[in-house]
Amino acid sequence: MAKTSPMQFLREVRQEFQKVTWPSRQETLVTTVMVFIMVMLAATFFFFVDLILRSTLTFFLN
Secondary structure, three states, rough: OOOOOHHHHHHHHHHHHHHHOOOOHHHHHHHHHHHHHHHHHHHHHHHHHHHHHHHHHHHHHH
């Protein structure tokens, strides 16, 4: 593999950085809200699964 000079490396990094497409404020907000909604749904689901399993095990072990 050919070695790259530090300056060449920085030029290539800058070129790649310019290719990045950044999300808009609206896209970031919508994505963040969706993540919070999915986290709340997952937490609720696991809460009820835990509740059912705990009740079932308590019933059988007592």
